[in-house]
Amino acid sequence: MFNQLKNDDSILKNLRADCENCFGLCCVALPFAKSADFAFDKDGGTPCSNLQSDYRCGIHENLRAKGYRGCTVYECFGAGQKVSQVTYDGNDWRDNPASAKEMFDVFPIMQQLHEMLCYLNEALNLEDAQPLHRELQAAFEDTEYLTKQSPQSIMDLNVPAHRTIVNDLLLRTSELVRAKVSFKKKKNQKKQNKIGRGSDLICAKLRGADLRGVNLRGALLIASDLREADMRVTDLIGADFRDADLSGADLTGCFFITQAQINSAKGDMKTKLPLSLSIPAHWR
Numbered sequence: 073m074f075n076q077l078k079n080d081d082s083i084l085k086n087l088r089a090d091c092e093n094c095f096g097l098c099c100v101a102l103p104f105a106k107s108a109d110f111a112f113d114k115d116g117g118t119p120c121s122n123l124q125s126d127y128r129c130g131i132h133e134n135l136r137a138k139g140y141r142g143c144t145v146y147e148c149f150g151a152g153q154k155v156s157q158v159t160y161d162g163n164d165w166r167d168n169p170a171s172a173k174e175m176f177d178v179f180p181i182m183q184q185l186h187e188m189l190c191y192l193n194e195a196l197n198l199e200d201a202q203p204l205h206r207e208l209q210a211a212f213e214d215t216e217y218l219t220k221q222s223p224q225s226i227m228d229l230n231v232p233a234h235r236t237i238v239n240d241l242l243l244r245t246s247e248l249v250r251a252k253v254s255f256k257k258k259k260n261q262k263k264q265n266k267i268g269r270g271s272d273l274i275c276a277k278l279r280g281a282d283l284r285g286v287n288l289r290g291a292l293l294i295a296s297d298l299r300e301a302d303m304r305v306t307d308l309i310g311a312d313f314r315d316a317d318l319s320g321a322d323l324t325g326c327f328f329i330t331q332a333q334i335n336s337a338k339g340d341m342k343t344k345l346p347l348s349l350s351i352p353a354h355w356r
């Protein structure tokens with residue numbers, strides 16, 4: 073079963089945003105507060121004034137320059153096209169205003185389910201997680217099943233309870249993968265105690281730091297200096313990289329990192345990324 077997932081482009085395609093097949097759901101369903109990331113206050117369920125009738129963004133090429141940086145770092149993990157084309161079978165909210173609110177309520181739940189699918193799929197492709205593949209496969213299939221339910225069933229889901237099951241598996245996956253550099257933990261025990269899961273590393277000076285094998289799950293790395301840092305085999309799930317400087321850093325082999333996290337950071341052409349991610353335009 074594992075081999076069916078491995079290198080399956082159709083799975084990866086379904087777990088990445090396909091704006092061409094989405095009814096602009098992130099630009100309508102989600103609320104935004106005026107900030108450095110978004111230029112004005114917008115209520116959930118209200119279309120952004122920059123959203124065009126064809127569901128394209130009217131300022132797509134200039135989002136950062138116009139004060140919409142948050143839009144460049146948002147990731148729906150394919151939830152937009154799933155809700156638009158599967159849950160609602162291609163019936164958009166403009167033509168079906170009676171179901172619009174329901175669609176906007178379903179979207180953020182679907183986004184969470186697709187995020188879990190994305191991480192589970194990555195875990196299934198990590199050779200070091202082989203002992204967990206059966207459980208990971210079952211969790212992937214269970215989660216995918218949930219995404220195919222009716223709108224009401226999706227809204228009735230206990231997402232936190234399902235996330236707890238998935239998180240436990242991802243944590244065990246992380247331990248298996250990072251075990252190959254576990255010698256680092258002993259060698260740098262003192263340092264490891266300060267840098268790890270959920271650490272507050274805002275503005276931390278970590279230039280050239282050896283972070284191989286560290287669990288940085290949920291760490292706050294906002295505006296930190298990570299130039300030339302070594303983050304190979306590092307768990308970066310949910311780490312907040314906003315304005316962190318990754319210039320020259322090596323992230324090859326790190327795992328559970330998304331393109332949205334990379335897009336929120338600074339970097340340069342010397343930054344080494346996992347093959348599945350690409351250098352953001354604003355790093356060039």
Ligand code: SF4
Nearest residue numbers: 099120122123129143
């Ligand atoms: S600025 Fe563009 S991408 Fe951002 S919410 Fe509005 S339409 Fe969507």
